Amino acid sequence: MEFYEIIISILGSTIRLSIPLLFTALAGLFTERAGVFDIGLEGKMLAAAFASACVAYLTGNAWLGLLGGIAVSILFSLIHGFASITNRGNQIVSGVALNFVAAGLTVVLGQAWFGQGGRTPQISGEARFSPITLPFADAMRDVPFIGPLYANVISGNNILTYLAFLAVPITWWVLFRTRFGLRLRAVGENPGAVDTAGISVTWLRYRAVIVAGFLCGFSGAYLSIAQSAAFIKDMSAGKGYIALAALIFAKWKPVPVMFACLLFGFLDAFANFMQGKAVPGIGEVPVQIFQALPYILTCILLAGFIGVARPPKAGGVPYTKER
Amino acid sequence: MSQHPAIELVGIDKSFGAVHANKNINLKVEKGTIHGIIGENGAGKSTLMSIIYGFYQADRGEIRIDGKPLTIRDSQAAIAAGIGMVHQHFMLVENFTVLENIMLGAEGGQLLARGASGARRELKRLETDYGLDVDPDALIEDLPVGKQQRVEILKALYRSADILILDEPTGVLTPAEADHLFKVLKVLRDQGKTVILITHKLREIMAITDEVSVMRRGEMVATRKTADTTVEELAELMVGRRVLLRVEKGEAKPGEVRLSVKNLTVKDSRGVTMVDNVSFDVREGEIVGIAGVAGNGQSELLEAIAGIRKPAAGEILLDGQPIANADPARLRALGLAHIPEDRHHMGLVLKFSEYENAVLGYHRDSRYGQAGFLDLKAMQAEAVEKIAKYDIRPPNPLLKTANFSGGNQQKIVVAREIERDPRALIIGQPTRGVDIGAIEFIHRRIVDMRDAGKAVLLVSVELDEIRSLSDRILVMFAGKVVGEKTADAGEQTLGLMMAGIAA
Numbered sequence: 033m034e035f036y037e038i039i040i041s042i043l044g045s046t047i048r049l050s051i052p053l054l055f056t057a058l059a060g061l062f063t064e065r066a067g068v069f070d071i072g073l074e075g076k077m078l079a080a081a082f083a084s085a086c087v088a089y090l091t092g093n094a095w096l097g098l099l100g101g102i103a104v105s106i107l108f109s110l111i112h113g114f115a116s117i118t119n120r121g122n123q124i125v126s127g128v129a130l131n132f133v134a135a136g137l138t139v140v141l142g143q144a145w146f147g148q149g150g151r152t153p154q155i156s157g158e159a160r161f162s163p164i165t166l167p168f169a170d171a172m173r174d175v176p177f178i179g180p181l182y183a184n185v186i187s188g189n190n191i192l193t194y195l196a197f198l199a200v201p202i203t204w205w206v207l208f209r210t211r212f213g214l215r216l217r218a219v220g221e222n223p224g225a226v227d228t229a230g231i232s233v234t235w236l237r238y239r240a241v242i243v244a245g246f247l248c249g250f251s252g253a254y255l256s257i258a259q260s261a262a263f264i265k266d267m268s269a270g271k272g273y274i275a276l277a278a279l280i281f282a283k284w285k286p287v288p289v290m291f292a293c294l295l296f297g298f299l300d301a302f303a304n305f306m307q308g309k310a311v312p313g314i315g316e317v318p319v320q321i322f323q324a325l326p327y328i329l330t331c332i333l334l335a336g337f338i339g340v341a342r343p344p345k346a347g348g349v350p351y352t353k354e355r
Numbered sequence: 356m357s358q359h360p361a362i363e364l365v366g367i368d369k370s371f372g373a374v375h376a377n378k379n380i381n382l383k384v385e386k387g388t389i390h391g392i393i394g395e396n397g398a399g400k401s402t403l404m405s406i407i408y409g410f411y412q413a414d415r416g417e418i419r420i421d422g423k424p425l426t427i428r429d430s431q432a433a434i435a436a437g438i439g440m441v442h443q444h445f446m447l448v449e450n451f452t453v454l455e456n457i458m459l460g461a462e463g464g465q466l467l468a469r470g471a472s473g474a475r476r477e478l479k480r481l482e483t484d485y486g487l488d489v490d491p492d493a494l495i496e497d498l499p500v501g502k503q504q505r506v507e508i509l510k511a512l513y514r515s516a517d518i519l520i521l522d523e524p525t526g527v528l529t530p531a532e533a534d535h536l537f538k539v540l541k542v543l544r545d546q547g548k549t550v551i552l553i554t555h556k557l558r559e560i561m562a563i564t565d566e567v568s569v570m571r572r573g574e575m576v577a578t579r580k581t582a583d584t585t586v587e588e589l590a591e592l593m594v595g596r597r598v599l600l601r602v603e604k605g606e607a608k609p610g611e612v613r614l615s616v617k618n619l620t621v622k623d624s625r626g627v628t629m630v631d632n633v634s635f636d637v638r639e640g641e642i643v644g645i646a647g648v649a650g651n652g653q654s655e656l657l658e659a660i661a662g663i664r665k666p667a668a669g670e671i672l673l674d675g676q677p678i679a680n681a682d683p684a685r686l687r688a689l690g691l692a693h694i695p696e697d698r699h700h701m702g703l704v705l706k707f708s709e710y711e712n713a714v715l716g717y718h719r720d721s722r723y724g725q726a727g728f729l730d731l732k733a734m735q736a737e738a739v740e741k742i743a744k745y746d747i748r749p750p751n752p753l754l755k756t757a758n759f760s761g762g763n764q765q766k767i768v769v770a771r772e773i774e775r776d777p778r779a780l781i782i783g784q785p786t787r788g789v790d791i792g793a794i795e796f797i798h799r800r801i802v803d804m805r806d807a808g809k810a811v812l813l814v815s816v817e818l819d820e821i822r823s824l825s826d827r828i829l830v831m832f833a834g835k836v837v838g839e840k841t842a843d844a845g846e847q848t849l850g851l852m853m854a855g856i857a858a
Contacts, residue, residue, distance in 0.1 A: 211462040218448045218459050225446040228408075229460025229510075230431030345449070353410055 036180070042301050043185045047193060048259060050297030052077065052268075054196045055251035056275035057282070057289045058203050059244035065207065065284055066240030067220035067346035071127030072112055073248060074272025075134030080105040080252020082138040085152040085263035086145070088159040088256075097159065097257050098192075102249030108134070109245030110238075117237045120350030131272075139265050150265040152256070161190040161258040190258045192250060197290070199247065204286040216240055220344035223351040233351045251275075277330040283341050296326040359422030361386040361518050361549035362407070362438075367416035369402055376402040378573045380416070384518075384566075389540060389550040391560040391581070394570030395593055395790035397760050400553045401443075403570070404520050408440045409433040420518075434460075439511020443523040445503050447495045453506050454478070454491040457513050474513070481512050485542050501532035508539065519543065520551045525559060526788075529648045530818065530850055537563045555593075555790065557586045558819075569593055594792045604802045607826040609638035613810035614660070614691075614779045619669035621655045629655035631834035632669070637779065637810040642801065644825025644842075645814045648853050652834040653814045654696055657783045660812070661693040662686045663701075673779060687716060692772040696783030696814070702768040703756050710738035710752035713771050741770040746796070762793030769797055779810040786820060798824060818849060 056073050063070040080101035088097025108130055115126040139150035146152055166187035173183040207213040215236055219226045223233045251271075256263040278296050282288035303322030310316045333341055360383045367380040376399045384390045394400050406413045409427040417424050420436050427433050433440075447456050454474060463470030475491060482488045487505050495503055504524060511519055521540075525533040540550050540563060552564060560567050561581065568578040569592040577592050591597055614637040621630035629652040637643045647653050658664035660671055662683040671679045673691055681689070695701035703712045714723055714734050724730040738752035745766045747759070756764060765786070772780065785801065786794040801824060805811050815821050821828055828840045830852040838852050 209467055211465050211467060214455060214459060214462060214467060218451065218455075221448045221450060222446065224442075224444075225448050225456070225459060228430055228440065228442065228446040230429060230434050231460050342450075 036177075038305070040180045040184050042298070042305055043181075044188075045301040045304065046294060046298040047185060047189060048297075049300045050293045051193050051196045052251040052254050052259075052271050053275045053278055053293040053296055054290060055192075055199065055247050055254065056272055057278045057293055058199055058286065059247035059251070060276055060279045061203065061207075061284060061286060061289060062216070062240045062247070063244040064279065064347055065220045065344055066216050066237050067223060067344055067349065067351075068112075068116060068237055068241060069123040069127065069348045070112070070241075070244060071124055071276065072108065072130035072272075073127075073244075073275055074268055074270065075127070075131035076105045076108045076245060076248035077252045077255065077272050078131075078138055078266070078268040079108055079134040080249045081256040081267055082134075082142065082152070082252075082263045084249075084253035085155065085256035089153055089155050092155075092157070092159045094159055094161045094253075094257055098161075098249065098253040101253040101256075102246055105249040105252060106242055106245030109241040109248075113238050113241045116350060117234055117241070120352065123348050123350075135266060138263070142263065142265070152263040154262050155257060156261060159257065160261055161192055161253075163188045163190055164194075190254075192254045192258050195250065196254075199250075200286055200290045207286060212239070217344075220346055223346050227351070227353065237351075274326050277326050280341055280343070281326075281330050281333055284344065295329075299323075299325045358386060360384055360419075361421065362551075363419040363422075364403075364407075365417045365419065367403065367406060367413045367418070369406060369411060369413050375573050377406070377413070380575045382568055382575060382578070384549055384551060386549050387544060387547050388565040389544050389552060389563055391564035391567035392551060392553045392570060393555060393557065393560050393567060393589060393593060395555060395792065396762060396788065397790070398570040398593075399573040400570050401522060404440065404522060404551070404553060407433065407520065408438060434514050434516070437515065437517040439508075439514060439516025439519050441504065441507040441511065441519065441521040441524060443526060445507055447503060447506060449496040450494060452492050452494055453489055453498075453509075456495060456506055457491075457510050461514055477513060478509065481509055484546070485512070485539060487512075487539060499532075500527045501529070501535065504528070504532075504536065505539075516548075518549045518551065520553070522553045523555070524552070525554070525556065531854065533559075557589055560589065561586060571595055590791060602798045602802055602823045604824075605806070607641045607805065609641040609826070610808065611639055612636045613639045613674060614781075614812060615670075615672040615675075616656075616660065617670040617672070619656070619659060619671065620667045621652070621659045621664060622667045623655060628667070629834050630659065630666075633831075633834075633836050634669075635829055635836060635839075637812050639778075639810050640805060640808045641826045642805050642811040642813055642824055644821040644828045645812070645831055646818055646821045646828055646849055646853060647814075647816070647831035649816045651831045651853075653816075653831055654783070656831070657693075657696065657781060657814055660781050661691075661695070683716070684719070687775075687777075690778035692775060692777035692780045694768055694772050694780070694782040694785060696787070698761075698764055698768050703764060705755070705757040707756055708753050709742070709747070709756055709759065709767060710735045712756050712767055713738040713741055713752070715771065717771070717775060741767075741774060744774075745770045760790070761788040762790045765789045765797065766793060769800060773800055773804060777809065779812070780804055781812045781814075783814045784816065785813070786815075786817070818846060818853075822846070822849070 056077055060070050060073050083104035084097040084101035087100030088094055112126050112130055115121040116123040142150040142152055169183045169187035172179045207217065215226060215231055219233055219236050226236065227233050255267050274296055278292035279289060282292040299322050303319045306317060306322065307319050362384045364380055364382040367377055369377040380403060392400050405411050407418060409429045409432050418427060425436055427436065454471065457478065458470055458474050463473055478491055487509055489502055489505050524536060528536060544550055554560060564581045566578060567581050569576050569589060571593060617634050619630055619633045620628060623629045633656065645653055655664060659666045662681050666679050670677055673689055678686060678689065699705060723734050735752050742750045742752060747763050747766050785797050801811060813824055822842060825842050828842060828844060829836045830838050830849060832853060832855040840849065
């Protein structure tokens with residue numbers, strides 16, 4: 033294959049692999065900025081993927097599928113909120129518990145309802161989000177250099193992909209230009225300041241986890257009814273954790289989050305491409321090396337080699353009024 | 356007077372479980388005055404103010420603002436009623452700008468941009484009216500503590516507070532910053548605002564308030580015109596008995612040099628030189644005090660001597676023996692006891708029982724057990740002895756240390772370090788956050804140690820404490836010892852040296 037075509041192909045799959053990370057990392061951005069650790073992103077994504085696939089299969093409508101995913105994901109968020117905000121439980125424990133619940137429940141319900149070993153039936157047509165061909169994509173295909181990039185990387189993605197990239201500036205705007213964003217950032221740094229300003233810490237944090245649930249709904253739906261055409265057992269495959277790593281890697285900032293997700297998506301795409309191929313001079317590199325890279329990079333970052341990642345100060349700490 | 360008081364409390368009562376924090380409190384604060392509320396730690400001052408600010412609900416009683424009874428359900432209601440609060444621990448978001456902090460909760464609309472210009476204008480006006488200048492675009496974490504406090508005051512004024520409550524406002528300030536704060540408070544009063552100042556420092560009450568109310572064990576025991584009362588009377592009202600405000604001690608009889616520091620240089624974790632070529636001796640039978648504004652290297656000096664931080668250069672000698680590279684356990688064995696500056700971070704494990712903390716650091720000693728096992732009975736028996744000797748309350752060695760008051764926690768540390776009969780004692784901030792009764796007791800113990808022929812090195816940011824305890828005073832500024840004075844040196848002289856102006 034020609035070199036440029038290889039690059040185009042890797043970039044195309046980079047985009048596809050980055051989208052679930054992007055939605056999920058932005059979800060985590062909202063909760064963690066509000067001072068609630070969200071290790072349960074993985075579970076929310078998985079539950080949403082399952083719900084989307086079920087609803088889309090039953091109704092034959094992808095948008096209803098998406099709504100179903102969002103609803104279930106928000107429900108998971110509310111449980112996390114009830115445990116860790118209202119009852120001041122440990123946020124990590126609550127998140128991990130939700131991950132287990134999602135992993136188990138999706139398979140059990142899937143088997144009970146459809147009897148296909150935890151899968152949902154194949155869906156097609158209107159029940160899926162299909163690729164959209166942007167204007168002039170075919171006409172431009174033959175333009176050197178720009179053409180393939182436009183036709184194969186920028187065009188030809190499903191609607192959720194474009195929404196994911198749209199969510200980045202929206203997140204930035206909400207966080208840094210609105211009252212809600214100011215209060216959200218404040219509550220993650222010093223909830224006492226928010227409380228003494230006469231604002232409810234509890235309600236603010238609930239709103240943050242609800243927004244996270246909303247966004248995880250998109251990432252789940254993307255997995256099962258956009259990228260694939262069915263729910264498959266454990267299909268989130270650790271993407272929730274990689275998204276969390278991307279969030280830390282991006283220092284909890286929206287635009288860097290996008291680049292971190294693209295980087296991690298690229299590593300994933302590159303790993304797929306390198307499978308079974310030999311690197312000149314080294315030989316065949318185990319694909320696990322590339323899969324481990326996001327985590328390794330995050331560890332290096334956390335160790336302080338690439339600047340200092342400063343997490344929201346009140347993260348992980350339930351708020352109690354001090355006496 | 357026909358005018359209503361700015362704020363009036365009638366029969367306020369509040370319990371937390373078995374703790375009766377406020378008992379039938381009555382208080383009147385006149386408009387346009389500075390009203391002090393004084394009391395020991397745990398007397399119920401903060402609870403009372405939290406009730407006024409809507410953090411807690413009173414079980415009984417009434418709050419009247421400007422003569423009108425008012426239910427304050429939450430902080431929002433308090434703000435609406437014109438009450439502003441400056442908390443002891445600032446309620447600021449450190450990585451926000453001044454402007455963002457001031458706007459938080461009073462943004463003036465869904466979008467920030469719309470409110471921001473108005474907020475800037477209002478800030479400018481407050482700045483000129485009250486002399487509270489601060490750069491609206493500065494990040495809080497880059498501001499010195501005094502300016503951060505100013506932001507807290509501005510926050511309250513921005514919400515058009517008429518009644519300003521300040522909870523222990525000078526605890527974190529340098530003397531100069533505190534003076535400036537007092538000037539600001541006077542301006543506020545003269546402009547018609549009402550100020551309530553909560554403190555346990557008698558000097559501040561005398562310096563600035565018009566009226567003062569004293570709380571003791573949840574009760575309001577007296578209200579006086581400041582001009583008609585004395586420090587002695589207030590202290591007695593606070594504690595419920597006569598208190599010696601000055602430490603009585605005889606002439607020091609210094610003997611041989613015990614602890615010697617030679618050309619010591621210490622760097623902090625960022626590599627910044629915090630102690631710069633410092634030398635001094637401490638003899639047996641004397642107390643050497645180190646005065647200085649917090650952050651001028653005293654903490655690092657103490658840590659180096661205590662074996663917690665490795666010096667970058669120089670020597671530390673105990674009885675002529677070099678100890679600069681010894682670890683804290685070895686130092687304890689050699690007879691160097693250390694009462695650390697921060698009992699919560701270094702002196703105690705708050706989740707442990709009292710008796711466990713009472714031996715912490717000496718737990719390897721054979722009298723507390725053999726072969727890696729602890730003899731809990733022996734530990735507890737000894738804890739009971741110390742509790743009796745130091746009047747630690749409640750007298751329960753099994754109680755979690757976090758449940759003791761600050762003064763009693765400090766006594767646990769002091770008892771542990773002093774009762775081992777060390778040869779030399781280094782002490783950091785012995786009475787920080789400690790109530791006046793316990794201060795008297797701890798000071799007495801320190802003087803007793805001196806009289807028993809121990810070498811005592813004392814670091815404190817409380818200049819009064821340094822002056823009343825020390826036989827010699829060294830002043831530290833920017834990592835260097837800028838001068839040595841005798842104990843009778845004037846406050847002003849020392850203050851100038853602490854500011855690095857005179858030597």
